[in-house]
Amino acid sequence: MYDFLSLSPERVRSGIGAASLLPEEVARVGGSRALIITGNTLANKTGLAQRLADQLGKQCVGVFDGSKQHVLASSVDAAVAEADRTRADVLISFGGGSPIDTAKMVAYKRLQAGAPVPPHIAVPTTLSAGEFTHAAGMTDDTTRVKGVYFDIQLMPRTVILDPELTVETPEWLWGATGLRAMDHAVEAVWAKPPHPLVSTLALRAAHDLRENLPRSRDVGDLELRLHCQHAAWMSIFGLLNLGLRLTHPIGHQLGARFDIPHGVTSCVVLPEAMRFFAERTTREQAQLAEAFGVAQKSDAASAAAAADAIEQLVKDLSLPGRLSDTSARKDELADVARSIAEELREFNSPDTDLATAEALEGLLRKVW
Structure with missing residues (x-):
């Protein structure tokens, strides 16, 4: 039996020039005092945030540019204060996952305080797809x-x-947020138990991202970039039903x-996690290989080919493939592994027997 909370x-409005519909959407959700929540780069190093503010005209009461990567609690408090100061009745998140989650956490803080929650309009500029979840x-x-918070009003x-x-x-x-969307798709495909609707969309998303993401780096091909935006949407559709x-x-x-x-x-x-999980999710990973067009004679060989295909995609996009290429500290990997294991237990993962702190530390050291 399937139990799916839809x-x-x-409303999702998509297409070249769809941002011109923003004033109409502010009015549709009942707002007249919109606060744009974004980060420093979009607000001060491009003209895009100002473009949205200009489109809104008198509907815009300000631009909050203090959104921080990974949504620091202090930045959320600052956003709440700005929303209160401007008496915003609509939040418009503009950017990637951090501004989007900042706006959601403003709503969460309002919920905690027993205050009205302003409607949220998300205008993403990356493929992380957080705008499609609660x-x-x-x-x-x-x-x-990092803590994770859930509420349908988010x-x-x-x-x-x-x-x-x-x-x-x-x-x-x-490119990196496109890989994040691929990560959503993989988690949806190997969900336990999988859901036929979610799996179908996730497999299509995985195919489209592998096919289109490298070519979509050409910013002049707006249709191709729109295809990737739709693929990111498909990658996360219904995922939170599955865990x-x-x-x-x-x-x-x-x-x-x-x-x-x-x-x-x-x-x-992602590629090494797929190998780590291969014995438990062989058939599901073989489905990914089929979506990528790299299926082999056996499910086990196909699963290996799927992980290799994603690893190659990372290389094709010239993105980091090792933790040593990032700001990670090798001497803290054991602590990180314990935090991961704790999060898995908190959310009742079916794999806590396999993904122990010790095993997770080993996985992290493999990708160092």
Whole structure:
């Protein structure tokens, strides 16, 4: 028996130029005082945040540019204060996963305080796909441990996918968040138990990302970049119904502790995690090989080929493939492994017997 809770943004508007619909969406969700939540680069080193503010005109009450990678708790507190100061009745997150989760955590703080939750319109510029979930991560500034928070009221009301707004996204970030979307797809395919709808979309997403992501680095091909945005959406559709088995908890803790972008943690960890999990998920990984067009004569050989294909994709995108290529510290890997094991236990992973702290430390050392 399947039990599927269908939670999605109520409206997704996608296409070249879709950002022009933002004022209409602010009005549709009942707002007139929109606060744009973004990071320093989009706000101050490109003209894109100002472009959105100009489109909104009097509907925009400000631009908060203090969103931080991995959503530091202090940056969320600052965003809450700005939303209160401006009396914002709509939040517009603009950028990658960090601004999106910052807006979600503003909503979460409002919930905790018993205050009204403003509607959230997400305008992503990467492929991390967090705009399609009701979960958010926030990192303790002192311990660098990331917590994950869930509530149906964290789901954005509207998502706007406009490839024109991705042209300033650095090539490495576009590629790395595409690998993050691939990571979503892999977790969906090997979910226990899998769901036929989610698996179908995830396999299509995996195929499309492998096919299109390298070519989409050409910022002039907006249609191809839009295809990747749709693939990222498919990669995460329904995933939170199924639970996260391995790679996302690894990414949560590696990223928060060492300030490594989540997309980069997927580049480094995903192929080796697939090999680590191969005996338990042989058939599921063979399905990925079929989606990639690299199926072999046996499921075991196909699973190995799927991991190799993703590893090659990382190389083709010129992205980091080893922890030693990042800001990670080798002498802290045992502590990180314990944090990962704790997160797996917290969320009732079916694999805590295999993914012990000791085994996870071994996996991390393999990718050093």
